[in-house]
Amino acid sequence: MFRITAPLAHRVMRHLLACTGALSLLAMAQPAPDMTPKQVGPNTWYVQGQAALGSPANQNFISNAGFVVAPQGVVVIDGLGSPALARRLVQKIAEITPKPITHVIVTHYHADHIYGLQVFKELGAQIIAQQDAREYLNSDTAAQRLVASRTELAPWVDENTHLVPADRWLTDSTTLELAGESFVVERVGPSHTPEDLAIHVPAERVLFAGDLMFAGRLPFVGKADSGQWITSLDRLLRFDVAVVVPGHGAASTEPRKDMVVMRDYLTYLRTTMGKAAKDLVPFEEAYGSTNWSTFEPMPMFRFANRMNAYNTYLLMEEESLRGR
Ligand SMILES: [Zn+2]
Secondary structure (H helix, E strand, C coil): CCCCCHHHHHHHHHHHHHHHCHHHHHHHHCCCCCCCCEEEECCEEEECCCCCCCCCCCCCCCCCEEEEEECCEEEEECCCCCHHHHHHHHHHHHHHCCCCEEEEECCCCCHHHHCCHHHHHHCCCEEEEECCHHHHHCCHHHHHHHHHHHHHCCCCCCCCCCCCCCCEEECCCEEEEECCEEEEEEECCCCCCCCCEEEEEHHHCEEEEEEEEECCCCCCCCCCCHHHHHHHHHHHCCCCCCEEEEEECCCECCHHHHHHHHHHHHHHHHHHHHHHHHCCCCHHHHHHHCCCCCCCCCCCHHHHHHHHHHHHHHHHHHHHHCCC
16 A cells, blocks of 8 residues: 655645745745835825846836826836736725726836736736837837746746737827826936836826835836936926826935936946947947945945946947947
């Protein structure tokens, strides 16, 4: 007769856990990250993601989302990093207003801002974004990113998580009347991404800056056009607002100061890496001999700075080849 001995049962259990993803089970046992909406205008709130890399423990809650309770409905800015997070945001909104969510404006199509979009779409909200996102949406990069995220962010991003294109693609800056409220939508890309949008809500004196501004932490510059990014920050500085809600980090009540930090960081990257690229100094050497002390104390420095410097080095090489 075959009997399952204790060690065997243990082994079987371990094997099962490995198959179903022990990490996923652990992640599900963790408390959900705090998502208390913070009010930044008479009818405007946002929820703040953690200053961390996306992980099963934080459910990919590493970016912000905002919402405006307009006369006829709720307009959401960005879709968060997983469907579970989006469902929680829907709940949080329902605790504030019984009005339906009518629109979602996407500041840009980076994974941590869009994996929750399907939840809003299912609720009947119209998704609005800038049309240059279509190239990324249809790219192998986006598909591969999603495949990788299904493993790295399991069980929060899984086989049912999919990319959601906009229902309404914008070409240029425009003012939209949504749910009875005016939204000034500024095309500020290509900066952080080709499709960057910033959303100004004049009646609320709030600006949603997307990833053009990171407050209190270093940004991921990625393949950004940092020259254009600096120009766009200058444009955003012209809006008369009381609060800026960035894509990551706390809302800023000193938008000028925070945007200037962003601009200084990008400028410093361009100056130091630009000189190294021009003098044909290899990247490693240039990186090692650059003084980073101004930015070193900022959160995300150790995750982001080296990659930011490297991407800027490549960009500056390219720009000098183009004779810019
Ligand atoms: Zn982001």
